[in-house]
Amino acid sequence: MTSLAQSPSAKSASVRAPGAAARLMAHRDWLGFWFMLPAALILISLLVYPLGLGVWLSFTNATIGDPGKFVGLDNYSWILGDATFLHSIVFTLAYTLIASSIKFALGLYLALLLNKRLPFKALVRSIILIPFVVPTVLSAIAFWWIFDAQFSIISWSLIKLGLISHNIDFLGDPMLARACVIFANIWRGVPFVAITLLAGLQTVSPSLYEAATIDGATPWQNFRFITYPLLTPIIAVVMTFSVLFTFTDFQLIWVMTRGGPVNSTHLMTTLSYQRAIIGGSLGEGAAISTSMIPFLLAAILFSWFGLQRRKWQQGGQA
Amino acid sequence: MFNLSRRSIIKGAGLAGLAGATSLEGFAKAWAETTSWKPEAGASLQLMRWKEFIDAEGKSFDAIVAAFTKATNVKVQVTREGLDDVQPKASVAAATGQGPDIVWGSYSLPQLFPTKCVDMTDLADYLGKKYGGWTPGPAAYVISKGKWLGLPIATNGNYINYRTSAVNKAGFKEIPKDFDGFLALCQAMKKNNTPAGFALGHATGDGNSFIYWMLWGYGAHLVDDKGKVVINSPETAKALEYAKKLYPTFIDGTPSWNDGSNNKAFLAGDLYLTGNGISIYVAAKTAGAAGDAKMKAMAEDINHAYWPVGPTGKVAELQSVYPMMAFNYTKYPNACKAFMAFMLEAKQFNQWLIDSQGYLTETLKAYDKNPVWTMDPKAAVFRDASNRCTVLDGMSANPQKAAESIADFVVLDMFARYCTGQDTLKGSIANAERQAKHLFG
Numbered sequence: 001m002t003s004l005a006q007s008p009s010a011k012s013a014s015v016r017a018p019g020a021a022a023r024l025m026a027h028r029d030w031l032g033f034w035f036m037l038p039a040a041l042i043l044i045s046l047l048v049y050p051l052g053l054g055v056w057l058s059f060t061n062a063t064i065g066d067p068g069k070f071v072g073l074d075n076y077s078w079i080l081g082d083a084t085f086l087h088s089i090v091f092t093l094a095y096t097l098i099a100s101s102i103k104f105a106l107g108l109y110l111a112l113l114l115n116k117r118l119p120f121k122a123l124v125r126s127i128i129l130i131p132f133v134v135p136t137v138l139s140a141i142a143f144w145w146i147f148d149a150q151f152s153i154i155s156w157s158l159i160k161l162g163l164i165s166h167n168i169d170f171l172g173d174p175m176l177a178r179a180c181v182i183f184a185n186i187w188r189g190v191p192f193v194a195i196t197l198l199a200g201l202q203t204v205s206p207s208l209y210e211a212a213t214i215d216g217a218t219p220w221q222n223f224r225f226i227t228y229p230l231l232t233p234i235i236a237v238v239m240t241f242s243v244l245f246t247f248t249d250f251q252l253i254w255v256m257t258r259g260g261p262v263n264s265t266h267l268m269t270t271l272s273y274q275r276a277i278i279g280g281s282l283g284e285g286a287a288i289s290t291s292m293i294p295f296l297l298a299a300i301l302f303s304w305f306g307l308q309r310r311k312w313q314q315g316g317q318a
Numbered sequence: 319m320f321n322l323s324r325r326s327i328i329k330g331a332g333l334a335g336l337a338g339a340t341s342l343e344g345f346a347k348a349w350a351e352t353t354s355w356k357p358e359a360g361a362s363l364q365l366m367r368w369k370e371f372i373d374a375e376g377k378s379f380d381a382i383v384a385a386f387t388k389a390t391n392v393k394v395q396v397t398r399e400g401l402d403d404v405q406p407k408a409s410v411a412a413a414t415g416q417g418p419d420i421v422w423g424s425y426s427l428p429q430l431f432p433t434k435c436v437d438m439t440d441l442a443d444y445l446g447k448k449y450g451g452w453t454p455g456p457a458a459y460v461i462s463k464g465k466w467l468g469l470p471i472a473t474n475g476n477y478i479n480y481r482t483s484a485v486n487k488a489g490f491k492e493i494p495k496d497f498d499g500f501l502a503l504c505q506a507m508k509k510n511n512t513p514a515g516f517a518l519g520h521a522t523g524d525g526n527s528f529i530y531w532m533l534w535g536y537g538a539h540l541v542d543d544k545g546k547v548v549i550n551s552p553e554t555a556k557a558l559e560y561a562k563k564l565y566p567t568f569i570d571g572t573p574s575w576n577d578g579s580n581n582k583a584f585l586a587g588d589l590y591l592t593g594n595g596i597s598i599y600v601a602a603k604t605a606g607a608a609g610d611a612k613m614k615a616m617a618e619d620i621n622h623a624y625w626p627v628g629p630t631g632k633v634a635e636l637q638s639v640y641p642m643m644a645f646n647y648t649k650y651p652n653a654c655k656a657f658m659a660f661m662l663e664a665k666q667f668n669q670w671l672i673d674s675q676g677y678l679t680e681t682l683k684a685y686d687k688n689p690v691w692t693m694d695p696k697a698a699v700f701r702d703a704s705n706r707c708t709v710l711d712g713m714s715a716n717p718q719k720a721a722e723s724i725a726d727f728v729v730l731d732m733f734a735r736y737c738t739g740q741d742t743l744k745g746s747i748a749n750a751e752r753q754a755k756h757l758f759g
Contacts, residue, residue, distance in 0.1 A: 063718070149579070150579075150583045260734075261519060262735050278726065280721070
């Protein structure tokens with residue numbers, strides 16, 4: 001750098017200012033760029049590249065052990081005629097919708113409850129977090145046993161109580177299996193919603209409730225006109241995350257059912273893994289996971305624009 | 319250590335093991351001097367194998383590795399992966415050109431990367447000549463265009479496991495040898511509340527063995543020898559109809575089963591007939607020998623039988639072969655060959671078969687005389703696993719796609735869809751046909 005600055009051709013310039021490169025390094029408008037560069041590189045290498053590679057693979061007939069050739073939209077036209085794939089879209093949407101709504105309702109209810117003065121408040125709050133703290137695979141294995149065809153504790157108890165005579169076929173019956181995996185997802189996801197909403201609730205100033213109560217507001221009115229509006233931004237963030245997590249769930253399903261019985265609990269993620277890694281058709285698996293992007297994008301845009309319309313985001317009052 | 323050895327001597331079973339352990343070394347040294355498979359100087363190997371299902375087999379394998387190292391000074395580092403994880407890891411190694419030198423997996427693993435394997439043809443010829451020839455079924459899993467991509471070390475036999483008392487109570491002296499008789503047996507067992515059950519979930523070993531037995535029993539195939547998809551046939555329909563009649567006799571939950579589910583249900587006393595390796599019996603026998611009276615009684619009640627033969631009158635069974643291969647990025651191809659040669663020599667291999675207790679069946683014909691097949695008459699059925707092993711549909715036309723069709727459960731899902739009422743007969747066949755045409759088309 002210095003040798004460049006002192007070379008004859010650059011000499012005249014160096015009288016007034018340092019070399020172009022050095023100027024670029026120090027220029028006010030560029031400085032921000034330089035500072036951002038490391039982070040951008042990390043993002044590009046860890047996020048953009050894999051994502052781009054996934055999209056590229058979806059346009060090839062790559063298999064494990066063979067990079068494959070460009071085949072255009074072949075993979076997409078193939079999966080669009082595949083009953084299992086179409087079913088997995090419907091189930092992924094149903095899974096996300098049902099699980100997220102119930103998680104929201106239960107989470108909000110729990111948060112309101114925990115925000116009250118309870119005996120052993122700290123202890124109760126920690127207990128609530130347990131499902132979230134346990135590694136997913138562990139809880140999935142526990143549920144797998146709870147819903148086992150032969151060794152289910154639920155079936156066993158009901159038989160001992162004389163209420164039923166046969167084991168319940170939890171994971172062998174498609175409808176029941178779907179219900180079971182949704183149940184397991186709710187169990188796992190509720191604490192996240194509850195604790196985050198609780199954090200939001202605690203930022204609501206008690207004086208607002210006092211004022212409202214003096215004005216004769218009922219508990220419902222307190223909730224409807226104070227709690228709910230002030231909680232909305234948190235709800236939007238929490239539910240965005242909750243929807244994204246649920247939509248991209250993998251471990252629970254893979255451990256509990258591997259997408260069975262008869263592919264009835266395949267999410268797009270598990271089907272993609274089955275086709276790409278187990279079945280070996282990397283291109284097809286990549287096409288399935290790439291097909292998730294529009295749905296995820298829609299979910300993000302929905303909450304983003306939903307959030308932007310709120311006055312509070314522009315610094316206004318709710 | 320001494321005590322342990324002494325106890326096993328008294329038990330008798332370990333006698334051969336101990337004798338083997340001491341003389342193995344001597345043999346290994348002599349072998350290393352005379353063998354034509356000389357490892358490169360300073361060679362060391364990394365070997366990835368499937369995690370053993372029978373403890374004694376794993377220990378026996380480690381003893382072979384140790385003896386090989388002593389005799390040749392080639393260090394062998396063994397890593398163990400769950401059977402389902404071996405293939406993905408091997409694929410990464412193949413793609414990146416680094417990783418284990420030797421991989422030991424299942425089914426047609428080497429066929430997934432035919433250009434990345436060390437050619438084993440000379441070694442296969444040598445062993446074949448020395449030990450009475452290879453059984454053709456398992457060999458087909460590793461041969462590509464006349465070239466041996468690896469060696470089919472052994473076959474994991476999958477046969478009917480049943481409780482003699484339950485079968486007798488249903489009015490049968492033994493497992494019927496035809497499809498109709500077998501259906502009648504299962505129906506009678508269901509009535510007695512001692513049900514049969516076969517995996518219809520994504521159980522790689524048990525599920526596939528079960529459904530290919532019915533498919534082939536009626537003479538139906540996914541693809542023909544030339545790779546043409548022929549699943550949409552009246553024979554397939556007949557096989558599906560048979561499965562549909564068999565399915566209601568099963569214990570509940572078989573569509574959710576994996577490879578381990580039937581083992582657990584059987585040992586818990588809920589299941590009385592299933593398709594499996596010998597591992598259920600070995601588990602009961604081992605627990606019985608350790609003093610569990612209930613398991614001892616169960617082991618005495620368990621027996622094994624061949625799959626009944628279908629209307630075609632031809633034996634057709636899908637058995638999982640465990641092939642071993644070496645990647646051609648290895649710096650020590652001769653050491654890889656030397657290890658495989660050493661393992662398959664009689665001195666090691668016979669002991670290893672005995673320690674596997676019938677879970678693994680030889681693919682070299684000379685080992686048919688191994689005492690494991692006569693020591694316990696209940697293991698005798700598994701001796702024929704390699705002989706009766708039928709080559710997977712599409713293996714001759716396109717081994718890679720054949721491997722993919724079984725990995726993606728194309729045929730198994732067809733049966734499961736129809737049996738569980740998820741789809742019509744035509745619909746489930748059409749679905750499988752579409753998938754198969756996509757693969758082989």
